[in-house]
Structures are given as C-alpha cells and as structure tokens.
Amino acid sequence: MRVWLLAKREFFATFDAPTGYVVLALFPALAATLFFLTGPFFALNEASLRPFFATMPWLLVLLAPAITMSLWAEEKRSGTEELLLTYPFHLRQLVLGKFFGAWAILALALVFSLAVPFTVDALGDLDWGPVGGGYLSVLLLGGASLAVGLFLSSCTDNQIVAWLLGATVLLAFNLVGLAATAASMPPTLGQLFLALDFGNHFQAMTRGVIDIGNIMFYLGVTAFFLVANGVVLERRRWS
Amino acid sequence: MxxxxxxxxxxxxxxxxxxxxxxxxxxxxxxxxxxxxxxxxxxxxxxxxxxxxxxxxxxxxxxxxxxxxxxxxxxxxxxxxxxxxxxxxxxxxxxxxxxxxxxxxxxxxxxxxxxxxxxxxxxxxxxxxxxxxxxxxxxxxxxxxxxxxxxxxxxxxxxxxxxxxxxxxxxxxxxxxxxxxxxxxxxxxxxxxxxxxxxxxxxxxxxxxxxxxxxxxxxxxxxxxxxxxxxxxxxxGQDLAHCLVRVCLRCKPEQLRTVAEEANAVWLEERPQPFAGDDLAAATLEVAGADGLSRIATVAAQAGYPLLELAPQTRSLEYLFQNLKQGEEK
Missing domain, CATH: 3.40.50.300 (P-loop containing nucleotide triphosphate hydrolases)
Structure with missing residues (x-):
C-alpha cells in the first residue's frame, strides 16, 4: 500500500513535466518508425514482429534512463529528497515506489506501441503468442534497465549526468556480448560476458522461448540495482 | 504526584x-x-x-x-x-x-x-x-x-x-x-x-x-x-559583570566621555540624542553591574551635568554572537 502511494505519485508526477510526454510519444513513434520505415518488415513480406522487438533493447538504452534520470537526481537537487526521507517510509518502500512508478510509465508507453501489432494484424495473419512473449520480455528488460537508471540517478544530483550514465551503462550491458565473441577472449570470461548481455537473454525470449533462467536473469539484475539504490541512500545518511 | x-x-x-x-x-x-x-x-x-x-x-x-x-x-x-x-x-x-x-x-x-x-x-x-x-x-x-x-x-x-x-x-x-x-x-x-x-x-x-x-x-x-x-x-543576562547602559547628559559629547572615563565605564558608541536640544550628549556604555550604573550617576552629579537618561539595556543575541566570533578570532 505504501509502495503504491509512492508509485502513484511518481506516475502522475511524470505528467507534470514535459519529459514524461516526450517519452510516451517518442517510444511508440520510434518503435513504429524503425519497424515500418527502416526495418525489413515489407521486404520479408511476413506478419512477424521479430524486427520490431529487436529494436527494443536499443530504444530502452535511450528511453529507460530518460524515465529514471529525474527520479532521485531531481529530488536531491531540489531538496525534496529530505522531505521524502523524513516521512515515515522505509527506504525499500521509497525505492520500490519509484521503480514501480517508472515501470508503469514504461508499460503505458508499451500500450501505445500496441498500434504496431494491431496494424500488422490488419495487414496479415499475426500470431499473437510470440507478441505476448515479446511484450513480456520488453517489460522484464525494461524493468532491469529502469533499475539500472534509478540506481545511477541516486548517485548524482544532475539529471543530464544521470541520463548519460544510464545510457552508457545500458549500452555496455547490450554490447558486452559482442566482446565475448572476440578471438582473444578467455572462454570463461566470454561466457560471463554472454551471461551478462541484456540482448542475448532478450533475443532468446522474443524467439518464443520463455525460459525461467532468462526471467530470473532480468529479475536478478533488477533486484541487484534496486538494493544498490537503497544502499546509496542509506550510506548518504551516514556520510 | x-x-x-x-x-x-x-x-x-x-x-x-x-x-x-x-x-x-x-x-x-x-x-x-x-x-x-x-x-x-x-x-x-x-x-x-x-x-x-x-x-x-x-x-x-x-x-x-x-x-x-x-x-x-x-x-x-x-x-x-x-x-x-x-x-x-x-x-x-x-x-x-x-x-x-x-x-x-x-x-x-x-x-x-x-x-x-x-x-x-x-x-x-x-x-x-x-x-x-x-x-x-x-x-x-x-x-x-x-x-x-x-x-x-x-x-x-x-x-x-x-x-x-x-x-x-x-x-x-x-x-x-x-x-x-x-x-x-x-x-x-x-x-x-x-x-x-x-x-x-x-x-x-x-x-x-x-x-x-x-x-x-x-x-x-x-x-x-x-x-x-x-x-x-x-x-x-548571564554576563552581569558587563551590562550595557544608555546614558544621556546635558553636556557636550567630550564631557560625557570624561564622565565615562571617571566612572570606569567602557565607551561603546555615541548615540543620537533621545531628546530635542543642542547641549545634549548620548552614548551607549558598558559598565560593571549595578555599582557601575550608580558610579555614572554620581560622577555626572559631581560634575554638575543633569542626568536625562540612565537606562540599563538587555543584551541582544547579536552581542552574544559577536562575543563568540571575537573569541574565535582570538
């Protein structure tokens, strides 16, 4: 209930600033543009959304930090962090409240992007099973990306710095798998890099393989960064 | 109970x-x-x-x-x-x-x-x-x-x-x-x-x-x-040994300074005259408690300067802060 109160505040606060509207408009617009205009959809002549979902990790590199950049950084800059931290909330409630508020914004952006599968369905015979799996994957990947962004937002009082850090770290999480393929890479390290690659897990899921390991990976990354976020806040009390 | x-x-x-x-x-x-x-x-x-x-x-x-x-x-x-x-x-x-x-x-x-x-x-x-x-x-x-x-x-x-x-x-x-x-x-x-x-x-x-x-x-x-x-x-009022006092005498400012010196008071500042008149002098002094106050009255009377005002002042917190700062500088 307490988490819900905070999540609701964060969700509606997004609409008090232009950033929220920009994210909500850009996400579906970019996803549709990349899919229909620059992607191979028409060349494939197939009612498939796999190219659509393939763009999602890259979109999230830009948009997840845009959702989270203000969540702690702005609170710290404006001083409202003190207000929030002197209200009777547990730190975990504050962190989870912000996380779920941000996740709800992402979910809303995904709802707007449903225009794409409905259009494809109108053009051909779309199999909705993989679409559901795809959206679940984006939600999980998005959750992990938001947790990374939220953690980095708690490390600074500058929104732009928070966005840059978030985008850089998420880009690294999406490219780390490429490093694993380098010839000079020791096999153990290569496996570790592959295991950490956001896109690697995501592609497996969008192929329709809902593997518990992939789900646990995203949930684990999310939990790790949310705990790290709590640690940053607690440490600040002692600094 | x-x-x-x-x-x-x-x-x-x-x-x-x-x-x-x-x-x-x-x-x-x-x-x-x-x-x-x-x-x-x-x-x-x-x-x-x-x-x-x-x-x-x-x-x-x-x-x-x-x-x-x-x-x-x-x-x-x-x-x-x-x-x-x-x-x-x-x-x-x-x-x-x-x-x-x-x-x-x-x-x-x-x-x-x-x-x-x-x-x-x-x-x-x-x-x-x-x-x-x-x-x-x-x-x-x-x-x-x-x-x-x-x-x-x-x-x-x-x-x-x-x-x-x-x-x-x-x-x-x-x-x-x-x-x-x-x-x-x-x-x-x-x-x-x-x-x-x-x-x-x-x-x-x-x-x-x-x-x-x-x-x-x-x-x-x-x-x-x-x-x-x-x-x-x-x-x-903690610092009773040093209390502030507003003084106004019918005399010239330099004569008031002399009274202050003779009464062993510390001259802090000259003040605007609290009453109309050309031959008035007013100042804020620091004196040692009630004895210091009465000494000013006595010296002024002996010198023949009518006493128009002799009012102890409550110390302001600014004074306390000032003292803290001075202590810091020393």
Whole structure:
C-alpha cells in the first residue's frame, strides 16, 4: 500500500513535466518508425514482429534512463529528497515506489506501441503468442534497465549526468556480448560476458522461448540495482 | 504526584521530555559538525535553536528527524530512540525543512493529500486533516494552484501545513521565515506563536529577533558545541559583570566621555540624542553591574551635568554572537 502511494505519485508526477510526454510519444513513434520505415518488415513480406522487438533493447538504452534520470537526481537537487526521507517510509518502500512508478510509465508507453501489432494484424495473419512473449520480455528488460537508471540517478544530483550514465551503462550491458565473441577472449570470461548481455537473454525470449533462467536473469539484475539504490541512500545518511 | 493546583508549566515539567538528546556527535569526514551536545525539550515549550552559520543547528535537526544518522550519542523523541525506530519517531514529528523543499509541479491540494497519506492517514481522515491544515495556515486561496505558481509566503505556509497534517507532538521548523518579505515574516511568526500554544516546537534561526519573539528557551550552539541553554532572559543576562547602559547628559559629547572615563565605564558608541536640544550628549556604555550604573550617576552629579537618561539595556543575541566570533578570532 505504501509502495503504491509512492508509485502513484511518481506516475502522475511524470505528467507534470514535459519529459514524461516526450517519452510516451517518442517510444511508440520510434518503435513504429524503425519497424515500418527502416526495418525489413515489407521486404520479408511476413506478419512477424521479430524486427520490431529487436529494436527494443536499443530504444530502452535511450528511453529507460530518460524515465529514471529525474527520479532521485531531481529530488536531491531540489531538496525534496529530505522531505521524502523524513516521512515515515522505509527506504525499500521509497525505492520500490519509484521503480514501480517508472515501470508503469514504461508499460503505458508499451500500450501505445500496441498500434504496431494491431496494424500488422490488419495487414496479415499475426500470431499473437510470440507478441505476448515479446511484450513480456520488453517489460522484464525494461524493468532491469529502469533499475539500472534509478540506481545511477541516486548517485548524482544532475539529471543530464544521470541520463548519460544510464545510457552508457545500458549500452555496455547490450554490447558486452559482442566482446565475448572476440578471438582473444578467455572462454570463461566470454561466457560471463554472454551471461551478462541484456540482448542475448532478450533475443532468446522474443524467439518464443520463455525460459525461467532468462526471467530470473532480468529479475536478478533488477533486484541487484534496486538494493544498490537503497544502499546509496542509506550510506548518504551516514556520510 | 503533582499538587492539586499545579500550573501548566509544572504539569509540563512533570511529564517526560518530548526530546532528549545526549552526547550527540556528527562528523562529515574529518569535519566535526557536532561535538557532543545534550539538551531536552519539555512538552509544550518552544525551544529556539540558535547559532551562527555552521554552528551545527541544521545537522542536529536533521538527526532529530532521522534524515541523517548520528556518529555517536543518543536521540529520543517521545521516548523512542531515533536510531532504533526511525519510522516511529518520524510519525511524531512535523518538519519544515530549511529552504522548504516542495514538489513545485504538484497542486497544493494533491501535495497535501499525498503528505497526509504518507503519515498513514486514510479515507475521510485525509480530507479532514487537509481541510484543518489549510484552514489553520490560510491556504484556501491557493488550494487548487500548482505550488510553483504560489508566492514564497504561500509556499512557506504549504510547508507548514504538510508538517501539521498528522497533528504531530513535535514541530521542527528550520529557518521558517527564510526569504519571506517583512509582512510575510510577521504573518508567519503569528502563525507559529499560535501553534506554540498547543505544540512542542523547536525553531532554528539566525534571525535573532525571531527567536526573541517566539522561543521561551534557547539552546545556543557554536562550532558544534552547546554554549548556552536556558530561558532567553537568563542567557541574555548571564554576563552581569558587563551590562550595557544608555546614558544621556546635558553636556557636550567630550564631557560625557570624561564622565565615562571617571566612572570606569567602557565607551561603546555615541548615540543620537533621545531628546530635542543642542547641549545634549548620548552614548551607549558598558559598565560593571549595578555599582557601575550608580558610579555614572554620581560622577555626572559631581560634575554638575543633569542626568536625562540612565537606562540599563538587555543584551541582544547579536552581542552574544559577536562575543563568540571575537573569541574565535582570538
């Protein structure tokens, strides 16, 4: 209930600033543009959304930090962090409240992007099973990306710095798998890099393989960064 | 057991203190912001927390509210240890932070509803307490307005309203008139004075007349240490060996200087004449207690200068601060 109160505040606060509207408009617009205009959809002549979902990790590199950049950084800059931290909330409630508020914004952006599968369905015979799996994957990947962004937002009082850090770290999480393929890479390290690659897990899921390991990976990354976020806040009390 | 006709002050003193601070220390890296302070605040009193900038007032307040953790020492609010049960302590405190941080994009009404729910109020209670706080702080006019569109005075009232929502036992106001214009300062002080009749209040300020106007007891901090604690009158009159006196004689200024020297008084400043006339001289002197005062009267009479004014002055807190600073420089 307490988490819900905070999540609701964060969700509606997004609409008090232009950033929220920009994210909500850009996400579906970019996803549709990349899919229909620059992607191979028409060349494939197939009612498939796999190219659509393939763009999602890259979109999230830009948009997840845009959702989270203000969540702690702005609170710290404006001083409202003190207000929030002197209200009777547990730190975990504050962190989870912000996380779920941000996740709800992402979910809303995904709802707007449903225009794409409905259009494809109108053009051909779309199999909705993989679409559901795809959206679940984006939600999980998005959750992990938001947790990374939220953690980095708690490390600074500058929104732009928070966005840059978030985008850089998420880009690294999406490219780390490429490093694993380098010839000079020791096999153990290569496996570790592959295991950490956001896109690697995501592609497996969008192929329709809902593997518990992939789900646990995203949930684990999310939990790790949310705990790290709590640690940053607690440490600040002692600094 | 209290006597049957015990007064309000006696009843308050008989109850356990609302705030109990013992050996409180806080360091920021190598900088010691608080070096072991102790104080108590009894129920129903208004405590002025005073000190020059950097004295440690805000740090102490932030520890009391649970925002910062203490490096050492013990802080209890309403008998609950802040370090052990911070959430329980926060429920007893209404806090107006320095610079009054608020969500400027939110409407006043939405913000107060959120704050009420943050303090575990639910259902109809929320609207009731919001209405009460809005009425108490005079926010009706801006109730539906985004906070960012409100004047500084109204924002300060919003900050105060959110601190009052849950009817806290302890109200902590950190520089509550900071940045307000003179009229708003008067309004805010009146509001705080009204609240002081019902609640225990800790108010910090470096605007000294504010504390003089509002607090019935003062804790004076300097460089992280408590240097004075007691009723304001007591603190101001602590230095009885050196009291200030306003003097006005019918003589020339240089003759007044001579009188001061002969009476062993310290010349502090020449003052504008308090009465009309060409042959008057006025000054502020520092003398040694009541004997010093009578010596001025005697010397003036012996010299044949009629005495028009000889008035001991209450020491201002500015003087105390000045002394602290001078001590620092030495």
């Amino acid at each position: 209290l006597p049957k006709h015990a007064g309000v002050a006696e009843v308050a003193a008989a109850q356990p203190p609302v705030v109990r601070v013992a050996g409180l220390k806080k360091s920021y890296g190598k900088v010691e912001a608080l070096r072991g302070i102790d104080f108590e605040v009894n129920q129903g009193s208004v405590l002025g927390f005073l000190g020059p900038n950097g004295a440690g007032k805000t740090t102490a307040i932030k520890i009391l509210t649970g925002y910062l953790a203490a490096s050492a020492g013990r802080v209890e609010v309403c008998g609950v240890d802040v370090a052990e049960e911070p959430l329980e302590v926060k429920r007893h405190i209404g806090y107006l932070a320095e610079n009054n941080p608020l969500y400027l994009d939110m409407r006043v009404a939405d913000f107060l509803h959120f704050a009420a729910r943050a303090f575990f109020l639910t259902g109809r209670q929320v609207q009731q307490v919001v209405d009460r706080a809005v009425c108490c702080t005079g926010l009706e006019e801006v109730y539906r307005r985004p906070i960012g569109h409100c004047s500084k005075g109204f924002r300060q009232r919003v900050g105060l309203a959110q601190a009052l929502l849950h009817d806290p036992q302890l109200l902590i106001l950190d520089e509550p008139t900071n940045g307000l214009d003179p009229l708003q300062v008067v309004e805010m002080r009146a509001l705080i004075r009204e609240l002081g009749r019902q609640k225990t209040i800790i108010i910090t300020s470096h605007v000294l007349p504010e504390i003089e106007a509002l607090a019935d007891r003062v804790v004076l901090l300097h460089e992280g240490r408590k240097v004075a604690d007691g009723p304001l009158g007591g603190i101001l």
